[in-house]
Amino acid sequence: MNRLTIALGAAGALLLLAGCGAAPAATTPAPVATATPTAVPTATPTPDLTPAAAAAYLAAATTGNAGFTALYKAYPGSTFASTAQAKRYWSRAETLDRTFLTTIFAISYPASMKADVDAQIAAQTKVVADETALAADPTDNAASAADGTDSTAEAGTANIVRHDLGLPQIPLT
Numbered sequence: 001m002n003r004l005t006i007a008l009g010a011a012g013a014l015l016l017l018a019g020c021g022a023a024p025a026a027t028t029p030a031p032v033a034t035a036t037p038t039a040v041p042t043a044t045p046t047p048d049l050t051p052a053a054a055a056a057y058l059a060a061a062t063t064g065n066a067g068f069t070a071l072y073k074a075y076p077g078s079t080f081a082s083t084a085q086a087k088r089y090w091s092r093a094e095t096l097d098r099t100f101l102t103t104i105f106a107i108s109y110p111a112s113m114k115a116d117v118d119a120q121i122a123a124q125t126k127v128v129a130d131e132t133a134l135a136a137d138p139t140d141n142a143a144s145a146a147d148g149t150d151s152t153a154e155a156g157t158a159n160i161v162r163h164d165l166g167l168p169q170i171p172l173t
Contacts, residue, residue, distance in 0.1 A: 049110045054165035060103040061158075067096040086138035094131035101128055104161075113164045120161050123154035 071092050072078075080086035101124045109117050130147035133140055152172060159169045 049108050050165060053107050053109045053113075054167055056107045057104060057161065057165055058167055060100055060107075063103075064096055064100040067099075068093070071096065080138070083138055087135055090131050090135035090138055094128055094135050097124065097128050097131060101125060110164075113161065116157070116160045116164055120154065120157035123150065123157045126150040127154050 071089065075085070075089045078089065080089060101121065104117075104124070105121055127147065127150045130143050130150050133143035134147060137143070155170055155172050159172070162169055
C-alpha cells in the first residue's frame with residue numbers, strides 16, 4: 001500500500017472515532033408530559049318542585065273538599081236514619097279520602113318536605129282505615145272515636161304540608 005492510502009485510511013479512522021464519541025452528539029430532550037385539566041361536570045340545577053307540588057296538592061284538596069261538601073249535603077249533620085244509610089255515608093267518605101291519599105302520594109314534593117309529607121300520608125292512611133271500619137260497622141264506637149282523633153291529627157299534618165307549599169291553612173275544627 002502506498003503512503004497516501006495509509007494516510008487516508010488513518011485519517012478516515014480518526015474521523016470515524018471522532019464521530020463515534022469523541023464529541024458529544026446533540027440530543028433531543030424527551031417530551032415532557034403536560035397536565036391536562038380534568039373536566040368538571042357542570043352541575044345540573046335541581047328543579048324547584050314546590051310550585052308544581054303546590055298546584056297538584058291544591059287541586060287534590062279542592063276536589064276532595066267538593067266531594068265532602070256534596071256528601072255533607074246528602075247527609076246533613078251526619079245523622080242517619082238507618083244502618084244502611086250510615087254504611088253508604090262512611091263508604092263514600094272512605095272513597096273520597098282514599099282518592100285524596102292516592103293523589104297526594106303521587107305528587108313529587110321537594111326532598112326537604114319528605115318527613116312532613118310522610119307524616120300526612122301516615123295520618124291520612126289511618127283516617128281511611130277508620131272509615132273502612134265504619135263502612136263495615138257504623139256502630140263501632142272504637143272506630144268512631146279513632147276517626148275523630150285521626151281526622152284531627154291528619155288536619156294538623158295537612159297544615160304543615162300546606163305551610164311548606166305556601167298554601168293557606170285549613171281549620172282544625
